[in-house]
Amino acid sequence: MTDLEPRPVEGVVPHDPNAVLSPAALDRLDRSVPDNTKTAYRRQARDFIAWCEERGRDTLPASAQTLADYVSHLCDQDKAPSTIEQAIATIRVAHREAGHDGQPDTRAALRILKTHKRDRAEVGKRKRQSAPVTLDPLRKMIDATDPATLTGQRDRVLLVIGFAMMARRSELAALHISDLTFTDDGITVLIRKSKTDQGADGAEVNIPHGVHPDTDPIRVARAWLASLAERGTTEGPLLRRINRWGQLQPGGMSGWSINERVKHLAKAAGLPNADAFTAHGIRAGGPTEAAKAGQPVAFIADHGRWSKTSPQVMEYIRTVDKWRDNPMRGIGL
The missing domain is CATH 1.10.150.130 (Tyrosine recombinase, N-terminal domain)
Incomplete structure (x- = not known):
């Protein structure tokens, strides 16, 4: 109303x-x-x-x-x-x-x-778009965190899991510890509801093992869950609130606070044009890198919970294709 x-x-x-x-x-x-x-x-x-x-x-x-x-x-x-x-x-x-x-x-x-x-x-004004957090800025943001602290471990989960599941910030905020299931192949993440899931049917996203310790989703998630368990927290929101003294607080992070955290980490990493990075950039980085690796559009769309004809996912693909398939490439300029 x-x-x-x-x-x-x-x-x-x-x-x-x-x-x-x-x-x-x-x-x-x-x-x-x-x-x-x-x-x-x-x-x-x-x-x-x-x-x-x-x-x-x-x-x-x-x-x-x-x-x-x-x-x-x-x-x-x-x-x-x-x-x-x-x-x-x-x-x-x-x-x-x-x-x-x-x-x-x-x-x-x-x-x-x-x-x-x-x-x-x-006058040169265009639709403002969040810069995609591709692998290079992702690793720099990871390097700006301290894995010895609760905040650093939480932020690594936010970045790596968000990137690997091509997550919306609302989806990240809604995740609970019980939504993560570890298997021999990696992690299966249950998304109970999302923006495009009008029927609230839910969806599962499979995340495989990574190759680098600091960005391996399974290693990062296990380290965070172990720290939570040490403090008696084995259920509830996955991404928890932490105060300025590094102490765990009741309740989870909101979509807004996740967005603000990504902005903070971009600045802490000293990324060029850091103000252009937001939580949406985490979601955009996954399909951008997958497209560079030659993954089929249908696989990318399914993993990120887009329609296979979504103009948004196609925008990420076209950005990659403009460089990979550029007609000026290799002509001897």
Whole structure:
């Protein structure tokens, strides 16, 4: 439910019993939307409401002119196109859930957004992408950790397991100790739910042994689990919170804290353009290196839980192919 939706009045019984949802149904509907999505939608809704109130415009239903003018306002603030697209989606969802099907008319708003994208391109602004954490920066970030400390061991698991399973930060944050099963071939990681797993069927990712001790997923994971067990922790979140004194804390890391940790490690490693590295770079590094090694696209997509026709995974592959299959290579320049 967004802040644009009308709220029911307590004590008033709807005239139509067919329009009533049970508390259990309402709860499941609410939980069907990820928390970070709900937070983003609420923020977008609040901003739109405030803008409309300042100008005496209606929020529900909003006219096509109101939406177009609001989008233009966001363009004036030089908001990223993705942020503006999210704002439009938020307003459309609020209208649909309030019963205003087909409203608002987004055609003018989308044309303004298209102009905004072109204007940004003309001044050299492009979609910001997280730098992939490929093997070289991964090893430098590993070298920046101290394996003799809890924090260092935890960070190594974050980096190596995240890289090897091509993990989203939300997937890493959701991992529990019991989700790791060690076999003769390596580790099988159970992902209970993920962004693209709409049916919550779960998925298993097989991670083989590595060849370097510091980046061998099995060795790194076993060292971390042994340290946790020594402190009486054998269940619960895999990636644990650790305070500034290196002491284990209750609860696991959030997706946000994982992202901040990757940024910190990139800076600690002295990586060039360190600000470009985020948790998404961990996910992007695996397919990039796999493509360099000549692994089939279908294998990469399956391992990273992408659709085999995903434009995202193909973007990683094309980046590698542009260098490997460059028409200027070997022509004698």
